[in-house]
Amino acid sequence: MSAPPPRLPPPSGAWGARAVTVRYGHRLALDQVTFQALPGQVSAVVGGDGAGRTTLLRCLSGAIAPGGGTVARPARIQVGYLSAGSGTYPDLTVAENLAFRAAAYQIPAAAAGPRIREYLGRAGLADARDRLAGQLSGGMRQKLGVIAAMLHHPALLILDEPTTGVDPVSRADLWSLIARAAAEGAAVAFSTSYLDEAERATHVLILAEGRELAAGSPGQIAAAMPGRLWVTGTRPAGPARARSWRRDGRWRVWQPEGDRDPAGRFGDPVQPDLQDAVTVAILTRELDGDRTGDRDRRGGDPALSAREGR
């Protein structure tokens, strides 16, 4: 058995999906979605429940075939995939789970042991190597899933919600693992419903109901937000009420372009970040779709969580 091949660069500069469409029966899960994952960078797919994040990553991994569009990915042996959940065997120990992955990905036996030890150390799981995966805490199990996915040094590392349901300390550990994989040259694609996590990514794709809402770097998405943003201590009345949401204990008020209310009418100006831009994008979509108005919005899409605001 020889060593796995070195990471190959993507043929067109990035792995990813181009204009991908997926249907589940009559339901359109993804509609002409494009996503890219560049080597050495972390790309995030963000969206609420039913947005199509998992479907997009499954397409990217090869678990499902798209109904339309194209997917560029390395050979299977160069793909690392963590499916929703930890993707590990609960009735195998931590070490046995990793040994199975090492064998499946053709890591030579002589190299497998040291590498497993190295990754257990990185994840802080060295003391848990003989525990059954099913007996680990949620955070430990997720870390196991992540290191199992990256054990063979994949060119494309796909992680479906690696941090969901994980405590803050384990989240930090997971982020350390992910960032290190990218620093070592992997193209990392991950999904999350947490906007604060998405802000750490180099490239972000925001999905809503299977469609692209926004894409680019967090700064680009924030800068592209139309209109202006204000922050105030009390929720405004009138039409602006429907364009306001609570964040960090205060109210954000979005003023669309062309709105003729005077400057300062809603409070102090604030520079929008990714969370604000995504909230505005969702708001715009909702207001365009139905104008039911007065809703108690707390950070945009109820399914999208900006963690500290919820």
Place this chain on the structure above:
Amino acid sequence: MWAMIVKEFRQLRRDRRTLAMMIVLPVVLLVVFGYAASFDVSAIPAVVAGPQAAQAPVRAPFQVVQRAPSEGAAWAQDELRDGHAAVAVVTGARPMVLIDGSQLFTAKAALAALESASTTFHAGGGFAAGGQAAGGQSASAPQVRVLYNPALKTSYIMIPGLAGVVLVFVGIIITSLGVVRERQTGTLEQLAVMPLRPRDVFLGKIAPYFAVAAADLALVLAVGVALFGVPFRGSYAVFALGALLFLFVTLGIGVLISSVSENQGQAIQMSFMFTLPQVLLSGLIFPLSSIAAGVRWISYLLPLTYFNEISRGVMLRAEPIGPLWPPLLFLALLGLVVMTLAMLRFRSYLGPAGSGGGRGGQNAVAGAAGTPDPATAGSR
């Protein structure tokens, strides 16, 4: 409490399989097994050999399947060994009735018929009801020999059959659970994107069950022989061939069941539906000839029926491979069909995106390669 009752009914209504099992299955089982559950043997296949074979009168419950005046006791015994008849009558100066003890209930019925007051054996070579003398010769008692299971022990016929039940249990129930567990834990999707060929995953998945079943089989036979004194008179190789083919069928059925089950509960339910008929209709307990003809056809679709034939034939009667080719062929064909279907189902899970399992190269996969399975698809 009312809320609890309503909730349970709502859940039950959506669990169609359980509902079907609770309502339809008892009725089906009652009808099927009502016709099947019988130890009464009304027809006993018999061959007649010896000089008076042509004219020897043989009456019910014996049914002559062949008369061979030119053959003797050795031929008659071979006919029993090869399963062509349950009773062999050898006419001549020293008349004999040979009974196949490996067909327990048929043998008992034959003995009862011979001993009945209304049956008289004729020295001229036959037995007829009503004490009528055939050919004017006086009646005399024949030598009656029960072959293969002289003491008519139940364990002699149950142990070879139970070996088959063990293979059904491991092959169908345990295998179906093992595969569906991958689906439940979400690891099947991991396997789908790993650089493993579907064939490797499939074989890797069933090989351990195959080994466990083989070990179980050896254990059951060893205990049967050591503890119950069941003989193993035939060829180990022929028995192993039959067990191998039978195991392929059961493992394939196990994988097929797992492929249409969402969870282990469903897999158990379906396995139960496959296993119960095997136990009750395969001839393991009730003689096939006692099962009503309207239900008996089901018996001939069940793999355990054929394995029983092989295991009893080889173990008790030392039946050679020659006369066993029909059950061996049936199991081979059934195994081929079931394994092919199971493999196709497996392939549909693993590698639908058409990405090669190769180590090098890259893939640009165009659309329209397949349709996602909504049952396994995430919706986030």
